[in-house]
Amino acid sequence: MPPALPEPISPRSPRVLAARRLAKRNFRGKERLFLAEGPQAVREAAGHRIDGAPTLVELFVTPDAAERHAGIVGAARDAGARVHLAAEQVVADISTTVTPQGLVGVCRFLDTPFEDILKARPRLVAVLAHVRDPGNAGTVLRCADAAGAEAVVLTDASVDLYNPKAVRASVGSHFHLPVAVGVPVGQAVGRLRDAGVRVLAADGAGDRDLDDELDQGTMGGPTAWVFGNEAWGLPEETRALADAVVRVPIHGSAESLNLATAAAVCLYASARAQRASGGCRSVTGS
Numbered sequence: 138m139p140p141a142l143p144e145p146i147s148p149r150s151p152r153v154l155a156a157r158r159l160a161k162r163n164f165r166g167k168e169r170l171f172l173a174e175g176p177q178a179v180r181e182a183a184g185h186r187i188d189g190a191p192t193l194v195e196l197f198v199t200p201d202a203a204e205r206h207a208g209i210v211g212a213a214r215d216a217g218a219r220v221h222l223a224a225e226q227v228v229a230d231i232s233t234t235v236t237p238q239g240l241v242g243v244c245r246f247l248d249t250p251f252e253d254i255l256k257a258r259p260r261l262v263a264v265l266a267h268v269r270d271p272g273n274a275g276t277v278l279r280c281a282d283a284a285g286a287e288a289v290v291l292t293d294a295s296v297d298l299y300n301p302k303a304v305r306a307s308v309g310s311h312f313h314l315p316v317a318v319g320v321p322v323g324q325a326v327g328r329l330r331d332a333g334v335r336v337l338a339a340d341g342a343g344d345r346d347l348d349d350e351l352d353q354g355t356m357g358g359p360t361a362w363v364f365g366n367e368a369w370g371l372p373e374e375t376r377a378l379a380d381a382v383v384r385v386p387i388h389g390s391a392e393s394l395n396l397a398t399a400a401a402v403c404l405y406a407s408a409r410a411q412r413a414s415g416g417c418r419s420v421t422g423s
Contacts, residue, residue, distance in 0.1 A: 146197070146221040148230070153223070156197065156231045156243055162297050165246075170194070171299035173242040173311075174232055176206050181309035182244050183212040191216040192312065195243035197223045197231055202239025209240065218242070233301040248298060249315035251290065251325070255332050257315070259287035261407055262329065262361040263400065264336075266322045266375055267294045270367050274298070275306025276397035277364060282310035284404035289314065290361075292322040326363065326378040334359040336379045339403050340371050341393050343384035347406055350383060356410035362403050367396050 146153060158164040159172050173182045173193075182193040196213045200222060203210050213220055223231075231241045254262070263281040268274050274296045281289050291298055298318050304311055317325075326336050337350075339362055350356050363379060365371035376382045385394055385402050394402070 148227050169246040173244050175238040177309045179240045179242040180209050181312040182242050183216045185312040192244050193218045193242050195219045197221045197241045199225050199239040248318045251317040251320050254288040260359045261286040262288045264290045264363045265295045266292045267366040271296045271300035271302035272306045273396045275303035277400045278307045279310040280401040282313045284408045289316045290325050291318045293319045329361045334361045336361045338363045338376045338379035338382045340382050343382035345381045345383045360407045
């Protein structure tokens with residue numbers, strides 16, 4: 138039988154007040170902590186460790202959610218997290234969603250130094266340059282995770298990795314692959330190229346066509362895709378840094394693709410090409 142939950146935490150508890158403050162970026166940066174909401178994100182956080190230490194440090198859970206997700210609460214306890222039973226209104230006050238799911242975890246920052254990503258010799262990387270919308274950033278992270286990318290880089294002009302909307306949009310992918318933050322785009326592109334990674338800038342006005350790249354067999358090697366701002370794409374100086382500027386072909390009447398959709402198409406195209414050439418580490422295990 139699982140251990141009994143404690144008495145509900147007071148809404149005025151310092152722990153509740155500290156968790157509420159994590160909705161703001163300056164407090165997240167100061168404490169190096171962020172919020173993970175919902176069963177999927179909390180489950181992933183409970184199973185994740187950073188340098189041997191648990192990522193999930195605290196969990197606030199309503200009585201109903203504790204009953205429905207007893208396994209997640211148990212995993213949180215096993216990970217060493219402090220578990221607080223909390224009234225629905227307390228969890229709602231901590232949560233940043235309109236309809237809270239009854240579980241909010243407090244997690245340690247988990248970004249990875251860019252140097253560590255380079256040392257791992259990644260074969261597929263997504264670079265987010267000047268991406269400002271947190272939902273898009275989280276969705277691209279999720280797409281990169283699903284496509285088998287080995288790292289994501291957020292440039293210094295991009296949105297906060299730990300913005301609650303970005304965390305929700307990634308649906309747990311924050312805990313699956315290394316993410317470097319705050320890297321100047323020129324440094325990111327230059328260091329990846331020095332590491333033998335071909336850098337492709339995704340742009341609707343690109344002079345190379347993604348279909349042609351696939352047909353010509355040029356995408357089987359290590360590749361980094363650079364994705365730009367939602368509204369204005371990539372500036373000329375960033376496009377000039379890449380080995381090629383590639384457009385996703387529009388075969389129908391749509392004007393364009395949104396950022397996350399274009400990123401998914403590009404990343405999956407690279408993943409398929411790498412599998413076909415026997416070079417995708419996530420498939421071959423080499």
